[in-house]
Amino acid sequence: MIYKNLELINKKVSLIGLGTGTFGGKVETNYEEGEDLTNIIKLAYENGINFFDTAETYGNGYCEELIGNALRNKRKNIVIATKFKPSNSSAKNITKSVDSSLKRLKTDYIDIYQSHWPNYSIPIESTLEGFERVVKEGKVLSVGFGNVTLSYLKKVTKIAEQKLPIISIQNEYSLFERSIENKIMDYCNLKRIEIIAYSPLGSGKYLKKIRNSNLIKKLEKKYNLTSIQILLQWLVVVGNVLPIPMTKNKLHLNSNAEFFKYSVEKNDLDLISNEFKITQKKILPKSIMVRNSYS
Numbered sequence: 030m031i032y033k034n035l036e037l038i039n040k041k042v043s044l045i046g047l048g049t050g051t052f053g054g055k056v057e058t059n060y061e062e063g064e065d066l067t068n069i070i071k072l073a074y075e076n077g078i079n080f081f082d083t084a085e086t087y088g089n090g091y092c093e094e095l096i097g098n099a100l101r102n103k104r105k106n107i108v109i110a111t112k113f114k115p116s117n118s119s120a121k122n123i124t125k126s127v128d129s130s131l132k133r134l135k136t137d138y139i140d141i142y143q144s145h146w147p148n149y150s151i152p153i154e155s156t157l158e159g160f161e162r163v164v165k166e167g168k169v170l171s172v173g174f175g176n177v178t179l180s181y182l183k184k185v186t187k188i189a190e191q192k193l194p195i196i197s198i199q200n201e202y203s204l205f206e207r208s209i210e211n212k213i214m215d216y217c218n219l220k221r222i223e224i225i226a227y228s229p230l231g232s233g234k235y236l237k238k239i240r241n242s243n244l245i246k247k248l249e250k251k252y253n254l255t256s257i258q259i260l261l262q263w264l265v266v267v268g269n270v271l272p273i274p275m276t277k278n279k280l281h282l283n284s285n286a287e288f289f290k291y292s293v294e295k296n297d298l299d300l301i302s303n304e305f306k307i308t309q310k311k312i313l314p315k316s317i318m319v320r321n322s323y324s
Contacts, residue, residue, distance in 0.1 A: 030077025031289055035108070035223065037196045038140050038170045042108050044265050045285060046080030047073045048227055048275035053088020053095060062277070063095065069277055070099040074107065076286035082199070082225065082273045083134075084112035084145055085126060090133050097135035109134060110141035110197075110225070112175060115148040123159030127168050141197055143173040147181055153188055161193050173197035173225070179212050186220055195222055202226035202270055204260060204305045205235050214269070229264050229272035230257060244304050252291045257281075259301070261288040267298050 032041040052066050053059060070081070081100070083092045093111060100107055111134065113126040127142060142163065144156060163169040174185060177198050186195055198217065200209050202224065209224070217224050230236070236256075239245055245256045252259070264272045276282050 030286060032079075035196070037194060038108065040108055040140065042080050042271070043078045044271070045078060045261060045288065046082055046108075046110075046225070046271060046273040047078050047282075048273035049081065049083045049087055049092050049096070050227070050275050051087070052083070052275075052277075053091030058089045058091045060091070063091075066095050066277065067099045069279065069282060070096055072279060072282055073286070074100060074103060076283060078286055079107045080110070080271065080273070081107060082110045082227075084114070085117075085130055086112075086114050086145065090129070093130055093133035097133055101135045104136055108140045109136065110143060110173070110199075111139055112143040112145040112199075115144075115146045118144060118148040118151040118156045118159075120155045120159035120162065123156065124162055127163045131168060138167060139169050141171050141173050142169040143175050143197070143199060146176045147174070153185055157185070157189050157193060160189075164193065171196040173199060173223075175199040176201075177213075179216060182213065182216060182222075186222075195220070197223040197225050199225040199227055201228045202264070202268060202272075203229050203231045203235075204239070204263065204301070205231045205307065207307045208309060218269075224268075224270040226264060226268065226270040226272045229270070229274050230260060242304065244300055248293065248297055248301075251297075252293055254288070254291055254293070255284055258284060258288040258290075259293055261285065262293045263298050263301050265289075266293075266295065267302055 030043050032043055035042050081096055083096055085093065111130050113123060117123060117126045130139065131137065160172045164172065172193065173196055177200065182198060189195055202209055239256050239260065245259065248259050249256060261272060264270055274285055276285065
């Protein structure tokens with residue numbers, strides 16, 4: 030596994046992390062997979078993955094417990110990023126949430142503490158006050174924001190500047206979801222903000238389209254890599270993001286961990302960008318029909 034340095038927390042981080050969005054249950058807690066999920070988390074670490082992203086909402090906190098139990102003796106070697114839910118975005122609730130997460134994670138500090146989604150009914154100043162407090166207390170090393178727009182990110186960084194550096198944002202990004210390209214990415218590069226990419230493989234929705242691509246088939250043969258390994262390289266090299274693919278499958282995890290065993294040439298990665306280029310269209314909110322589906 031190849032690593033890069035995250036200066037603000039003074040740690041080396043694997044080029045990909047492990048996402049855990051449905052570990053411990055989607056909506057309600059599911060204890061049945063506990064042993065299997067613990068083994069997946071341990072296997073990720075054994076394969077060189079040391080970045081683990083979770084949230085207090087995943088399995089109603091059970092996911093944090095799983096990570097805490099699986100990696101409690103590896104704490105110095107891993108990076109834990111967790112998130113509080115939007116309703117806990119006030120300074121008062123952040124201090125409560127962080128203590129609960131620390132207890133479940135069986136640690137005395139969190140590497141990156143993140144706002145899961147913006148809560149526009151709570152002033153950003155209150156959120157930043159809570160962040161500042163838990164950082165000052167040593168419970169959190171650095172902070173980040175999830176699912177941000179450019180205007181929201183600019184407002185946050187302007188208020189936080191000097192006092193509290195924002196180390197990361199976490200937004201959806203994949204070959205088929207590229208709305209953060211250009212403006213948000215450029216701003217993050219300017220401010221040296223790490224981009225953590227969730228659903229980096231499109232939650233599996235586009236795998237058939239990817240595997241049917243003649244270009245991808247050609248590159249698979251050329252580099253002796255799977256289509257997923259090639260896409261992970263595209264995300265890291267072209268996107269310059271930290272992808273956190275989620276998997277509960279040991280074979281898939283082993284393959285993900287070896288995604289850089291052969292290096293794909295930059296010009297071939299650029300061909301992928303062009304073949305799957307996305308055209309964005311603005312849609313009026315009243316035109317959107319919401320499905321009664323978790324996904």
